[in-house]
Amino acid sequence: MRTNNWKHWGPYLSERAWATVREDYSASGDCWSYFSHDQARSRAYRWNEDGLAGICDRNQYLCLGIALWNGNDPILKERLFGLTGPEGNHGEDVKEYYYYLDSTPTHSYLKMLYKYPQAAFPYGQLVEENRSRGYDEGEYELLDTGVFDENRYFDVVVEYAKADENDILARVTVTNRGPEGARFHLLPTLWYRNTWSWGYEKGPLGDVDGQPRLYRQPGPNGTLALKAEHPVLGPYHFWAEDAREVLFTENDTNSALLFGTPNRTPYVKDAFHRFVINGELEATNPEEQGTKAAAHYFDFIPAGGTRVYRWRLSNLAHRQPFGRGFDKAFRQRIAETDEFYEAVQKKGLSRDELLVQRRALAGMLWTKQLYYYDVPQWLRGDPILPAPSWRKNGRNGDWDHLHNFDVISMPDKWEYPWYATWDTGFHCIPLSLVDADYAKRQLTLSTREWYMHPNGALPAYEWHFGDVNPPVHAWAVWRVYKIDARQSGVPDRPFLESLFHKLLLNFTWWVNRKDEDGNNVFQGGFLGLDNISVFDRSAGLPAGGRIDQSDGTAWMGFYCLMMMKIALELGEQDSVYHGISTNFSVYQDMATKFFEHFLRIATAMNEDRGGGASLWDEKDRFYYDLLHMPDGTLIPLKVRSMVGLIPLFAVETLEPRLMSSLPEFNRRTHWFLENRPRLASTISSIDAPGVGQRYLTSLLSRDKLESILRYLLDEEEFLSPYGIRSLSKAHKKHPYHVHIGDRTFEIQYEPAESLSGMYGGNSNWRGPVWFPINFLIIESLQRFHHYYGDSLKVECPTGSGIFMTLDEVAVELSRRLIQLFLRKGTGGRPFNGDARVLQEDPHWRDQILFHEYFHGDNGAGLGASHQTGWTGLVAKLLQQSGGE
Structure with missing residues (x-):
């Protein structure tokens, strides 16, 4: 039983919660226009919060982030700005400059940089210029506006260090890079995720009995202090050193502004914008309590000057929150972070290579997010927020088993603030270098019954969970298993075995759903490669045809070999470590079945499909998709693309030790080669040992490999x-x-x-x-x-x-x-x-x-x-x- 949880707090706050599928309750299903960036400062989120350089607890009960003001912007900078899909000439795109600089796996130390212009942020200019550009033009970026000319901006470096698992120290270092002094406002902001506005007595999850509160309390000299009380999270204390004042409001929608209906409370989400920028003193609660609070710093920073701001959030009531222990904790955590990466990073890399690798790993660790999506609840709607009528038969309507409430590795917390299962597989490879346990948990998560569809499909992404992505999960499981075993010295068989059995369900789904004619040629659809085809492969094809996909079929060959490899590993462990007779190892039987399936896929990929048409084009010596017309005509789509390279992936070598230790598998493979020569004739010579007496299983014979x-x-x-x-x-x-x-x-x-x-x-x-x-x-x-x-x-x-x-x-x-x-x-x-x-x-x-x-x-x-x-x-x- 875990008694300490240093991952309880981390960078789990999204960078964009507005304009997401989850927040869309429109009649049209247009999430881009239903909840805009302009509304986000005034409108409470239903599913999860967002913020700038923010952190939160694992359940996102309590959030901590920053808001900035340069004295010129029309709004506080409390979240990143970007274009929606329809606004950008190349789709949605964040228009800010920020960089993840450092993180440990437990987030005991975090560091990031945000570059904040001193002139008014050109919100309208970015929207209008990009909207006016065509697909054939480049994107109009923030640098192009001239707002950073003469270095008129602030470098805002945000650091967090944990003195203990629930004792978080924050330090923000602000440098004026410009030629003149400039005004600067900083508001470290503390707020609760809104669980009280949707018509549930104990919140949507039934876990919060009562409304949380933030309120002012006495603090040491020179320190503003407040207390945070939450029915589940418990009490926390917050101190801001040398802050000018502390502001309070509620994390509630300004309905009067947005919808012309009465507000639930006079103090609403956008109060700090109105107080700081417009001077509306009545916008904040004079009783100094609420569900959202901010300390307010105001400075004039000279050209080239630097200011340092400090605050602290802790479940302990410190008498001297900024005593000697504060800076000591920072020094200690930074030293530990350096020591950690010195142990992880390969010796012999140049200084620049070490920098790139550490920044890449920092980005992997920063890009975690609490992802909350209860599809049944979303389909029904809330007592206060009804769902539109189309939703029952609309997006994700057949995924009504899905309930996600987990910290997940995101592709990008602004542009893609939702998981994509095939992306996750790739994420877990670099993550396993620094946190193999987290990587294994991520891979396990998407196969759990509240993620995986009852039919075995893995969820794709929130826009369309039923879309089809390349089947890379087995590969990712195998690679993380091997990396972890090499690093720890102990193979994690329970992880490998558990995921293998779950992936059997997914493999069966693939075979039953995507092999239309039962001939081992697959019509996978989208397959993650967006616009790689001459047609939109997820949509209906011209004149009612269908595509036999070179990549879809090759991906399945790849999937077969990975499942075979895992089965052989488990079978060998049964024999070597568990004393199970090789004659009774079910994993040898499974490996044999995957080998047979692979042979049939290889045959389908390489044989003539009729009339001289094949996925393999003998004249060009390359693989192409094959278009089936309703009249039976077969048209090779001779596009030289990644589609024709993916057959490279379906390759595995078998060690001679493995073949000798698993005699049943060895016997069955040779039986296939001898008795099914047509199946064996289209692949590499599996019965011809190579270097080290290894055997090769591949979709490609040597001459086809050389041609590709x-x-x-x-x-x-x-x-x-x-x-x-x-x-x-x-x-x-x-x-x-x-x-x-x-x-x-x-x-x-x-x-x-x-x-x-x-x-x-x-x-x-x-x-x-x-x-x-x-x-x-x-x-x-x-x-x-x-x-x-x-x-x-x-x-x-x-x-x-x-x-x-x-x-x-x-x-x-x-x-x-x-x-x-x-x-x-x-x-x-x-x-x-x-x-x-x-x-x-x-x-x-x-x-x-x-x-x-x-x-x-x-x-x-x-x-x-x-x-x-x-x-x-x-x-x-x-x-x-x-x-x-």
Whole structure:
């Protein structure tokens, strides 16, 4: 039983709760317009809170964040601003500059930086300029407005250190980077998540008996103090050193302002904006109590000057909250953080590589969020907030078992403040370097009965839980299991075994739902790759056809091999560690079944589908999707894209030790090879031992592997200076066209943002470099090398005359990806593109962002700017690299 919980408090506060699916109670289902950024300061959230540089307890009963004012803005800066999907010319996009600088796995120390302009924040200008731009134009960024010219901004560095698990110290260091002195207001804000406004006696979860309160109490000299009391969380104390005043209000909607209806209380959520900016003294509660409170600091900071502000939140009543122990605790936690990363990070990395890796891991740890979504309750609506009539048969209506209330790794807490299960699998790889326990819990979570659908489907994301993402969960489980075993020295069999059994349900769902003809060719739909196809693969296809997907089928081959690998591991442990006779190991039988399924998928991928049509194109020596028309016509969709590279992933090597220790599996595999030669003829020679007497299972024979690698490593096709492109550059000069009836569909190479609004237009798989797929390519090449060794060398780049082993190719691809973030000598970092300030200014150039994807030619960061989630994989690449 756990007695200490140092993770009780952490950065679990979202960075955007407005304009989310959960907060949408509109009649139209348009969440972007129903709850806007402009309303967020005045309107209470139903499902979860958001804030700037904020933290909260694990249940988000009590939140702590900051609000800022420069004396010029029309509102306080208490949350990050960005464009909605319809406002941005490339979809939703945060328009702020902030950086996660440090964190321990327990969040005993946290550090981040926010850059706050001194001029009025150009809210309207950003909206109007981006709205006026087309898909073929770049995004209009905050730097483009000139608001940071002459360095007229504040660097706001926020640090948290825990003196104990429920004793949180805060220190904010503000530096005026500008040439003149400037006014600065800071409001450290404490508030409760609203559980009382929805018509439930004990809150929506039935766990809060009574309304929490914040109220003023006496404090030591020079210190403003208040007390926080919550029916479940218990009492906490808050102190603000040398604050000017403390303000109180309620975390309740200003209904009079927004809807023209009476307010429940005269003191509402936006009171501090009105008090500080408009001078409305009556906006705050003179009785100094409420459910939202803020200390108020006001300073004039000279040019180049720095001010330090301190406050403390604790479940203990300290007599001297800012005594010597305060700074000592900070020094101790910072030293512990440095010591932790010194132990974690690989020796031999350069200073710049260490910086990039530590920032990537900090971003992974900061990007946690309490995610609360009770679908049955959301479908029904609340007593005070009824659901629209369409909802019962609308979005997520068939996911009425789903109840989420967990701290989850987010892709990006502003642009994607909701989990995506296939993203989570990638997140867990770098997370396992610093917190394998958390990574294992994340992977387990999505298979629990309150997440996984009764039919075995894993939830995709809140926009459409039933959408289909690539089946990477088994791979992530296996990789985290192996990383954890290597780090701890103890394999976690219960974790592996439990997840294996849950994934059997998901595998069965895939087989039954996505293999339309029962011939082992899959029509998966979306599969996470947004606009990679010439058609929208989630929508109805032209003239009623359907697509046999090269990637969908290859993903299932990959899934089969991962499940086989896990079953073999469990079967070997039964034999070696548990004394179970190999003749009675159920896991050998399961491994055999997955092997057979893999053979059938391989046959389906490589055999003629009729009329000379196949997923494998013998003339081009590449895999393509195959369009089935209603009249039986088969049309190969000859787009050279990531779709044709994914068959690389379905590869595993089997150690000779394993084959000898599991004789039943060994016997059955050889029976298939001897008695089902048609099935075996389309894959690698599994019965021919390679390096170390290993055996190879792969969708690709050696000659097909070499053919695909010629495309992969061609700089005029897939190989960019910064990794593998998602679409071949050859389509720049030669766009692909297909004519269906009286319509023509086209796809061309687009190395930057998307040139269409497909899937919201905020991501693009038609040319840019994406980390998750690159990472799987690298791992696949490593596995091929385990079998072929030095006997297989390929030209890299194609046509260069330089030949490399597949392991050397994997190292080269890793190097190119890592180079995205490293400074080039005295120059800049490729991910910063042509932004001169970001590349050259000493206060900007060493701040690292981990974008969603990267320009296919120059490496500029694109999409969500804080998608540390899967781009955080660079931390793992650095860990396994040899350094610069």
